Amino acid sequence: xxxxxxxxxxxxxxxxxxxxxxxxxxxxxxxxxxxxxxxxxxxxxxxxxxxxxxxxxxxxxxxxxxxxxxxxxxxxxxxxxxxxxxxxxxxxxxxxxxxxxxxxxxxxxxxxxxxxxxxxxxxxxxxxxxxxxxxxxxxxxxxxxxxxxxxxxxxxxxxxxxxxxxxxxxxxxxxxxxxxxxxxxxxxxxxxxxxxxxxxxxxxxxxxxxxxxxxxxxxxxxxxxxxxxxxxxxxxxxxxxxxxxxxxxxxxxxxxxxx
Numbered sequence: 438x439x440x441x442x443x444x445x446x447x448x449x450x451x452x453x454x455x456x457x458x459x460x461x462x463x464x465x466x467x468x469x470x471x472x473x474x475x476x477x478x479x480x481x482x483x484x485x486x487x488x489x490x491x492x493x494x495x496x497x498x499x500x501x502x503x504x505x506x507x508x509x510x511x512x513x514x515x516x517x518x519x520x521x522x523x524x525x526x527x528x529x530x531x532x533x534x535x536x537x538x539x540x541x542x543x544x545x546x547x548x549x550x551x552x553x554x555x556x557x558x559x560x561x562x563x564x565x566x567x568x569x570x571x572x573x574x575x576x577x578x579x580x581x582x583x584x585x586x587x588x589x590x591x592x593x594x595x596x597x598x599x600x601x602x603x604x605x606x607x608x609x610x611x612x613x614x615x616x617x618x619x620x621x622x623x624x625x626x627x628x629x630x631x632x633x634x635x636x637x638x639x640x641x642x643x644x645x646x647x648x649x650x651x652x653x654x655x656x657x658x659x660x661x662x663x664x665x666x667x668x669x670x671x672x673x674x675x676x677x678x679x680x681x682x683x684x685x686x687x688x689x690x691x692x693x694x695x696x
Contacts, residue, residue: 449672470482484538615684632667
């Protein structure tokens with residue numbers, strides 16, 4: 438049977454694929470969008486800050502990639518459903534979805550306003566669930582396979598206080614969503630996996646370090662990781678050769694002990 442596969446059976450060629458990345462205006466999403474485009478995917482880059490999307494689109498096009506910047510508010514159901522329509526019209530059926538958008542809560546659980554609770558739940562968990570289901574429905578209708586990568590966090594598996602309780606809860610929910618939807622959609626050849634990063638440089642991490650100080654000295658390698666160090670994990674999960682990998686959440690935490 439192995440004679441039917443290349444030796445080694447691996448590829449990062451995403452030519453002909455359409456990807457949608459949420460939270461692409463900064464941090465991990467900014468990098469993910471460029472990586473997917475560089476590997477040949479046509480990428481719908483989404484987020485709330487339109488000027489940042491245009492900036493990223495210019496960068497991707499200068500690098501030879503194809504993309505469509507589309508505004509997306511993960512707290513707005515109509516925006517979530519509409520972004521799939523817009524991406525499909527601009528680029529084709531979305532076969533790769535990266536659920537990256539997320540916000541921190543930065544407050545003790547009992548001090549959070551109802552508005553902040555709703556915003557964190559909607560952005561980090563409800564929105565990704567609705568978007569995943571909408572993309573899956575369209576893939577099933579088109580009888581196409583798909584890949585979804587949900588960005589969880591080591592905070593979803595380990596919480597030591599510090600005022601991010603709800604963030605931790607929603608990221609645990611994203612990990613479980615990954616496992617459940619993988620089972621739900623396996624028969625449709627839609628693979629659902631996740632990445633749980635540790636401490637990586639981003640706008641969100643900058644804000645956290647402003648609040649609590651530089652915690653990196655207490656980590657085994659005393660550093661923040663760079664988003665580029667997630668490239669290989671992302672490409673592994675969306676590449677054609679990982680077709681038997683589904684329902685997995687890969688922890689990438691630089692030995693920080695997040696799970």
